[in-house]
Amino acid sequence: MPQKAPQVFGAILSLAVLVIYAVLLGAGIYNAFVNPDVTYTDNSLQAANLVTGLVGSVVAVGLALKSPPEDRDGDGRLRRNVTALSRMVAPQRASVTVQEVVGWAYLIVWLIIGLAAFLVAVTRTQVPELVFNTGWTWLGTAVVAAYSFFGIEQG
Template sequence: MQRIFGGVISVILLGVYVHLITVAVEVVNCGGAPNCTVFNDGMAQAFSVIGGLVSALVIAELAIAKPGEAPGARVLDSGASVGAVRTVTIVSVAFVLVWIGAGLTAFMVGLYHPKGLPVLTTHGQAWLGLAVSAAYAYFGLSPGGR
């Protein structure tokens, strides 16, 4: 039950993260028109905190997972059913892919509109560094090739 609850909380945080990136992109694309969506200070703070939490979870899971193994598979007991393994694999891979898509969106929008919404630009740049760290952790790479 504890693992299910933790997974549900993680997915909810990812949903809020994606929502905040979507709103931020709408604000940038709106360009300050009168009927523009607002991205207030509370949203900016939540975006920073939740983005950090989601990224930390992805990096931690990828650092623990063996290359080629689905992130999150370690939470299952050795006698887990095929359905449980399949479910955890699908959810964890989808989680990482959504994190990659959302972060890449933040990076690309911030790249083309760096002054549109500074919190989005900053997050996108930080995400790129975190994504590289996650890849290094998952594939067991080191900067010097050792």
């Protein structure tokens, strides 16, 4: 097996999970407005819960990891934490640019889809279960990610 094969496979898998998350939940959010009575199969709900948990966990853990310390304030903190997230989801031997694009993609897609699902869940009277579950799961994961990002420790 070539040396780069596991890294390429890992990158493809990371991006595939992110695309599935964006498409499946983006469609669910869209349906909340167009067809709020839509029902999803148990398999669709399980898939949505799985990718929501995976993407949210990757972001929370990635933000908890620390890349080499630079500046602990402002842009330095954001860059440091996204760099750590990038190294987790992109191949280690990939260029820094590729790593950063994948890391930023994870963070931005997770924020947009999750926040949208949460806002739909709390502002609409009829919300598909898929979107409702995602919104509240995202909120819990966002709290953990914020603790990780800001380095908040209890005690």
